[in-house]
Amino acid sequence: SQQGEEDPQALSIQEGENATMNCSYKTSINNLQWYRQNSGRGLVHLILIRSNEREKHSGRLRVTLDTSKKSSSLLITASRAADTASYFCATNTGFQKLVFGTGTRLLVSP
């Protein structure tokens, strides 16, 4: 069962621009996480935001969480070509498993 749905499915921007990806989910969560996947590789954890947090920063990443709307956004500021990847949100509902969304493909052109 898919808990998270990312929007947009694909995003194409120029270097230096900001990239915003959104995630919506269906049930109450303990935390929400964002992962990155380079083409053909495994996923790498980027950032975790707990259900009682509204915003979190890590370097050029900013994540917001709105539990009333069951949505989260990931902002990458000053994008670089190396940020080209797929980005997934994953929700933790309190069990020992994460449920992943379908991902946003980000292309950053030089």
Add this chain to the structure above:
Amino acid sequence: DVKVTQSSRYLVKRTGEKVFLECVQDMDHENMFWYRQDPGLGLRLIYFSYDVKMKEKGDIPEGYSVSREKKERFSLILESASTNQTSMYLCASSFPPYRGGGNTIYFGEGSWLTVV
């Protein structure tokens, strides 16, 4: 750094063959997972193990089985491979919440399986 190693990066198998995908982690994680990833479907959980010899079905267990005889090793078994099992398979591991893991999952590099 956490290391999750999947033994085969690319495999080609014939329909009906028994296929073993092996995964080893070096961080003493209790939890281990097998996901498959298909275009447009994201990651779907096949099986999950929270301790040695313990396993739990995920969302799409049909056609698969798993083995966890040692804490560091989690094997995915396709008893009789079929063409609809052609996919990328991702192994992952994590600490459980009682060991402060926060459920952050660490992934291997993936195994591309083609069944012909």
